[in-house]
Amino acid sequence: MEDDFVVDFGFDYGTTSITVAFNVCGSEETRLLQFQSRSSAKDSNELPATVVWCQNQWHYGPDAEHNPGSIVFSDVKSGINGRTPYTEQMWRAFHKVNSQSAVRETPVSLLTSLLQHILRLLEQEIREHPQYRTLLGDRSFSGESIKKRCWVTYPVRQSDSLHLTLVQAARAAGCEVHGVSESVAAAYYGVLKDKVEIRESSTILIADVGGSTTDVATVCVDYVDGARSIKMACATDGKPSSSCANASLTFTRDLQRRTVSQ
Structure with missing residues (x-):
């Protein structure tokens, strides 16, 4: 509707x-x-x-x-x-x-x-x-x-x-359910809310240190005319099979994770 x-x-x-x-x-x-x-x-x-x-x-x-x-x-x-x-x-x-x-x-x-x-x-x-x-x-x-x-x-x-x-x-x-890894969420918050100082296109590492877990994301940031945007955010646990997404991770109906575009 x-x-x-x-x-x-x-x-x-x-x-x-x-x-x-x-x-x-x-x-x-x-x-x-x-x-x-x-x-x-x-x-x-x-x-x-x-x-x-x-x-x-x-x-x-x-x-x-x-x-x-x-x-x-x-x-x-x-x-x-x-x-x-x-x-x-x-x-x-x-x-x-x-x-x-x-x-x-x-x-x-x-x-x-x-x-x-x-x-x-x-x-x-x-x-x-x-x-x-x-x-x-x-x-x-x-x-x-x-x-x-x-x-x-x-x-x-x-x-x-x-x-x-x-x-x-x-x-x-x-509720309709969606999911995003904590490190990717921290990356979007840190980059798009200007919590991280960036003055040029960069690849940065962001760590979300919680009460019992530490989650890390590698983030590719475009910086053009003072505006920043995330080109790629990769959540990783240090293993080669870690997931990358150009926006976020979401839960599908069969409860498996997949990447979706922004």
Whole structure:
């Protein structure tokens, strides 16, 4: 439909924190989602990646309830990615949850619930913005007339388990899913947002150092009349078979990665 209300949001699922950037209907303005906290005077554009299971539901952020009955999930990304000892730690926590609940919780259901929480906050922020509220009208945020495109960042050396979990969770939350490696995302941000000083056409190396992974991209940059553009961005884990793309990496329907042009 031509009058679809389109929300693009980038979901950067880090080891210790989560950041969400969003764009509404292709506007020139891209904003960071603000996460509100009852216990802090200021909102934050970062949500702690640690979540809590308490009273038969998931809780997020600094206001998550920590009482004697709560089960804390930290280092979930490392656990899903198969890293020792975090995988064992994660499944022990799920065993505790499932012994208390009639519904079996999994990494997919945890991340699905997390994305649904983010979508609720995203809707709230969009409805509070005068321009976006006018565009949104009386549409239901969960309705088909609102297209939600989730751009998921992932480490280059991820496991198939993390790959599948991110895709399945985003789809279960009602999103169209796309993916881009963390190093390529960092390259685009660094180059196109003028975070890297460039005064001539160059080939540069950009490293995205995270909480538990470091991802590297080689970037070919054209610099003409003061304008910079990315000609090629190659994400690499140091192996000859690493992927190169002239725009980004995306997830296809059969969950395999392919390159697509910009």
